[in-house]
Amino acid sequence: xxxxxxxxxxxxxxxxxxxxxxxxxxxxxxxxxxxxxxxxxxxxxxxxxxxxxxxxxxxxxxxxxxxxxxxxxxxxxxxxxxxxxxxxxxxxxxxxxxxxxxxxxxxxxxxxxxxxxxxxxxxxxxxxxxxxxxxxxxxxxxxxxxxxxxxxxxxxxxxxxxxxxxxxxxxxxxxxxxxxxxxxxxxxxxxxxxxxxxxxxxxxxxxxxxxxxxxxxxxxxxxxxxxxxxxxxxxxxxxxxxxxxxxxxxxxxxxxxxxxxxxxxxxxxxxxxxxxxxxx
Numbered sequence: 158x159x160x161x162x163x164x165x166x167x168x169x170x171x172x173x174x175x176x177x178x179x180x181x182x183x184x185x186x187x188x189x190x191x192x193x194x195x196x197x198x199x200x201x202x203x204x205x206x207x208x209x210x211x212x213x214x215x216x217x218x219x220x221x222x223x224x225x226x227x228x229x230x231x232x233x234x235x236x237x238x239x240x241x242x243x244x245x246x247x248x249x250x251x252x253x254x255x256x257x258x259x260x261x262x263x264x265x266x267x268x269x270x271x272x273x274x275x276x277x278x279x280x281x282x283x284x285x286x287x288x289x290x291x292x293x294x295x296x297x298x299x300x301x302x303x304x305x306x307x308x309x310x311x312x313x314x315x316x317x318x319x320x321x322x323x324x325x326x327x328x329x330x331x332x333x334x335x336x337x338x339x340x341x342x343x344x345x346x347x348x349x350x351x352x353x354x355x356x357x358x359x360x361x362x363x364x365x366x367x368x369x370x371x372x373x374x375x376x377x378x379x380x381x382x383x384x385x386x387x388x389x390x391x392x393x394x395x396x397x398x399x400x401x402x403x404x405x406x407x408x409x410x411x412x413x414x415x416x417x418x419x420x421x422x423x424x425x426x427x428x429x430x431x432x433x434x435x436x437x
Contacts, residue, residue: 160331161226161365166224169220180205182224190357190362193378194373195366196368196381201384201386201387202386209221212241254339260320262308266306288300289301289304294356313340317338317349332365333364337366350373350376
């Protein structure tokens with residue numbers, strides 16, 4: 158049985174200009190311990206899909222129009238508020254792309270990690286020792302100093318490691334990483350991706366990675382889902398999709414990746430009007 162099974166999910170935003178189908182009949186699954194990447198441009202519906210997994214999309218302006226989200230066999234749409242709160246963070250955790258905006262600037266690192274532990278792990282007797290362990294687990298060497306720091310005293314890479322420590326504090330079965338390396342430089346991006354790969358192996362958790370970068374997908378994912386205009390237009394193993402893309406949008410995305418050793422004055426531009434005319 159899949160850890161996560163999304164069936165025909167539909168999410169609509171009600172705006173002054175009318176209704177927008179952000180997620181349009183999306184179905185996919187994630188197996189225990191698997192890394193699945195969701196790829197697409199901004200506005201393709203990736204983040205709304207990710208947030209919907211724990212029903213974090215605000216209502217209004219959003220509206221869940223249908224479908225099922227089964228997590229470990231339980232339907233999230235049938236859960237009450239308390240059951241959802243118990244699941245968020247404990248079983249499904251999130252890491253977002255801007256750690257500086259996700260961390261609370263007025264609380265020290267230790268307070269922010271401790272909050273998750275107090276909420277979901279009542280068996281932990283020595284919270285300070287557990288915080289130090291978590292910071293060490295995410296590769297922070299001077300954990301004792303960092304736990305007493307405020308977010309603004311840390312670099313972007315260190316802030317993201319703290320965010321990951323918070324996310325894994327309750328040993329979730331699924332970690333949703335929504336563009337976790339976007340605000341970081343290339344060297345730190347590689348370190349964060351390697352960290353996620355190591356943590357998946359150590360903790361046995363599944364990872365759903367939201368990204369627009371196919372290079373990231375090639376290095377970390379088992380399977381890939383390609384989203385366009387709120388729909389999944391292609392999915393398969395990383396090797397299948399990268400070597401033999403079938404959908405025109407997937408081909409267009411791959412064509413936009415700069416290639417070393419080739420002279421190219423301008424990168425290709427995705428013709429969205431042409432793609433829209435080919436949509437079913």
